[in-house]
Amino acid sequence: AARSAGVFCELAMKYKLVKWKHQNDRGSEAHRKELSKVHLEGAKIILKLCRTNGGIFVKLGQHAASLKPAIPDEYVETLQVLQDQAPVKDFELVELVLRDELRIPADVPLVYDDYTATSLSNQSPFLELEKHPVGSASLAQVHRGKLRDGRTVAIKVQHFGLEDIVQSDVVLVTFFDYLASKLFRDEGFSLSWAVEEFERNIVLEMDFKQESLNCSKIRGMFLSDKRLHSKIIVPEVHSQFCTDKVIVMDYIQGIPLHDNQKMLEAGVDCRNIASIFVDAFGAMFFDYGFIHCDPHPGNLLVSTEYENGRPVDKLVILDHGLYIQLDDSFRRHNCGIWKAMVIQDNKSLKENAAAIGLTGTTWKLLPFILINRSTETQSQLGKSSYMSIEERNQLVDKLGISEMNISKAGNLVGSFPPEMVWIMRTMHLVKDLHEKLGGKKSERFHTYAHHANAGMKSSNWRVVNAFSQLHFIVSLWLMETKMYLYFELYAPLMKREMLSRRRSRFSMSDLFREDMEQKMVK
16 A cells, blocks of 8 residues: 555656646647656556556556556556566465365365275366466466366466455555545546446456356357357356356467467468457447457467368457446447448437437547547548547537547546447457557448448348348448549549649749839839
C-alpha cells in the first residue's frame, strides 16, 4: 500500500506541474509534447509498480493496456509487455491447490501410481504431470499432463491464496481512483467506469467453473457453424476434473500469434490467419452475441493439421474466462449500428443507438471510434485512417466538448452501455493483432459489415434473407464505387482545375501589373 501511495503521489505531482506550467497555453504544441513526455514517464512508473507488486497489479496493467483509445497511447504501448510476462509460482503451491480442489489426500501421490493404488476414488486423475509450466499469467499457470486414459491435457491452476490478495488490492485501486477523480476534478478526469469494469472482470476470471462452461459453449457454437467449424479449434473441457480453481482441457500444440518469426519458419500464411481471426470474432460480435473479451496474442495459437495429406492452418482460441452475453435485442441493434455506419445512414444509426441507450449526440461518436470516419466522411471504408481536421472539429462541436483528450474520451465512454464498452474494447484488441498479422482495415470493416447484415435476419424464409443480403451487398458496392470514383477521378480532376485557375489568376495579375507599370513610365 505504501509503495502504491508513493507512486500515486508522484504521478499526481507530475501532472499538476504540467497543468500549472501551461495554464496559459493549454493545447499548444509545447503543452502536448510535455504532456506526452509525462504520459511516458508515468507509464514506466506504473509498469515498474505492476511488476514489483505482481498478482492483481499485473492484471490491472493488462486491463489498462486494452483500454485504447480511452487512455493515452504511451500507457497502452508501455503496459502491453505485461500481456506476455508473468511470474511463475513454485510447484509446491500448485500442488496444494490441486490436492485441495481435486480432493487428493496428502499421502496419495499427485501422479497416479498403478502399483500403489488401492482405491480409484481418491487417486489422482493424472498419469503424468510436468512441474514446469508451459504458460503463466497473472491469475494462474498452465501445466501439461496426461490423464489415466492417455489423453494429453492442459491443467490450468489458479495461484495459491489469490482471493485474499485480490480483495485487498481491489479496495486499494478503487480508493486511488476516487482520490484521482477529486484531485483532477477541474480536468474532468474519471476512470471509475474502467475500475468498476475491472472489478467485475476479475471476479469473472477467477471463477474457473464458469470459464469451463464458456469454453464448452463457444466450442459448440463454432462446431455448428458451417463456415468456421473447419477453421477454428476450441479445446474440449474435461468437466469432471474442473472446479472453481482448476480447469482440465485438451492440450493443443500451436504457435502463439505474437511469434511472427516462428510462424514464418513454419510456413504459416499470416494474412490467412488474420482473415480467419477477424471472421471468428465477427461471428461472435454479430451472429452469436457471445463474445470472448480477452483476445490478446497469448490466448491465440496457430495449429497446423493435415487434411487429405495437405497442411491446413487453424486458429486456436484459449482462455475463456472473460465473456459477455448480449441479449438478442442488443445484438440486433448492434448489427443495425454497424450496418448504418458502413452505408452512412444517419437515421438508422441514431435509431439503433437510441435503442441501446445512447441518447443526445453521443451516437455520433460511434463511427469515429469504430471505423475511423464519420457518416459524412468522403472516403472508402477502411481507406482513411483518420478523419480530416475539419470533420474532427465539427464532431467535437456537435458533441459539446472542448477537445478530444483522455479525460473527455473517458467520460464519454463511461456514458455508454457496459455491453458497448466491452465490444469497443474487444474490437480494439482485435484491430491491433489483425494489423500485426498483416490484415487490412478495409478487410476487417467489410467482414464486420457482412456479419452485421447477416446477424439482422428477420425471417425464417431463406429467400427473404438472401434478398436482404444481396440488397446490402449491392448498396455497399454502390457506395464504395461512388467513393472510389470521387477520389480517383473527380477529386484529382477538380484539384488540377483549381491549380489551373490559380495559375491563370497569377498570370492575369502579372499582365495587369506589367500594363500598369508601362502606363506609369509613359
